Amino acid sequence: MADATDTVDAPAPSAKTTEAAQAAGTAKDAASPAGFRLGALPGGLLRNARPRQWVKNVLVLAAPGAAGALSDVDVLRQSGIVFLLFCAAASSIYFLNDALDVEADRAHPVKRNRPIAAGIVPLPVAYAVGALLALGSLAGALLLCNVGTAVVLASYLVVQVLYCTRLKHVLVADLAVVTSGFVLRSMIGGIAADIPLSQWFLITTGFGSLFMVGAKRYSELVLMGDQAAESRKLLAQYTTGYLRFVWQASASITVLAYCLWALGHQGEDPGLWRQLSIIPFVFGVLRYALFADRGTAGAPEDVVLKDRALLGTGLLWVIVYGVSVAGL
Structure with a gap:
């Protein structure tokens, strides 16, 4: 009989037990912070x-x-x-x-x-x-x-x-x-x-912002799918159809508000260049909507900075609008 200070050899683990332990340890390491x-x-x-x-x-x-x-x-x-x-x-x-x-x-x-x-x-x-x-x-x-x-x-x-x-x-x-x-x-x-701050400025920026936010949430939902609730609980309560409606409706209002402002109102003469700024503005919205529709607008800053066509459109709008402001 062994006393309290003796050690007793444990049975050797089976190959299946060892593999299971290793797999569990690997999964734990992957989920734990660095x-x-x-x-x-x-x-x-x-x-x-x-x-x-x-x-x-x-x-x-x-x-x-x-x-x-x-x-x-x-x-x-x-x-x-x-x-x-x-x-x-x-x-x-x-x-x-x-x-x-x-x-x-x-x-x-x-x-x-x-x-x-x-x-x-x-x-x-x-x-x-x-x-x-x-x-x-x-x-x-x-x-x-x-x-x-x-x-x-x-x-x-x-x-x-x-x-x-x-x-x-x-x-x-x-x-x-x-x-x-x-x-x-x-x-x-x-x-x-x-x-x-003019009312047209606030309407355009407000709905333009909602357009980007709706596109971001839509893209997140498309990316995460059934696992959306694990990352953002509220996201799982939205539907792709609803979020698509949000960004599409917001994009439409943004374009409409900008066009009404750029074309002038209450007898104002906006000038040719401000009217021409509608072209790059609308193209930019449509270009961003392309990424939204694909579900790849989850990071707005990446979309803006990495797409050359969108960057070029933004630069063109700045130039055209700048000429309008300068009154040239």
Whole structure:
């Protein structure tokens, strides 16, 4: 009889048991985060700030550009400041959103590689950096711009925090909140430079933003299919037919609003060049709709930056509209 200090040999595991254990271990490793490494933290923080998505913040130039005020050095400088402040504010929301969605992101084939989901950026650090960026952007708006700019930026932050914590789970409201982010971007440049915002500008930017948001959600649903709920719970409650209706209707209203503005109203003479700007504008919307219809518009910044035809169309619109503003 063996005493308490003796060891008893366990039976050797079978080949099937060994293979099953190895398979389970491999699956566990694939699903678990990469882990925290101090040397990787700075790069992880930068990645989580999503500098590639800062291209969206170019919308702060929309109102000054539409008013033909970008040739004014003071307006251009103010627009640059607002751009940086909005980049900081938007990045703060990315940190908060990714921290709250860490478990869902780990179930997503692409989002699982985000720094927080991968364990590169610890959750306490993510929350702290997000708070610092939000407070810093508000302080900068008050010190470097005007009260109106700070109010718009604060509104953006409040609405986005509500989205991250609650509204992302409310049907249709989630589309409206994401759309509002684009609209506030387009408004803040004009408010910072004391430029009046026309109703046509707000209608075009509002429905143009909803067009891109609807196309993004549609593409996400097409990509994820039956696994949509694992990444974004609310996404599974939408249908591809409904989201297709949203982006198609929004695209139609965007084009109509722009055409009515470009052709003039209430006896206004818009000039030939502003009327000609309809051509590249409509072509750009149709080109983007092509990616939406394919279900490949899940990342708007990638669509805009990687498609040469779309980039060329945008450049052509800028030139034609610029000539219109200059009155040449």
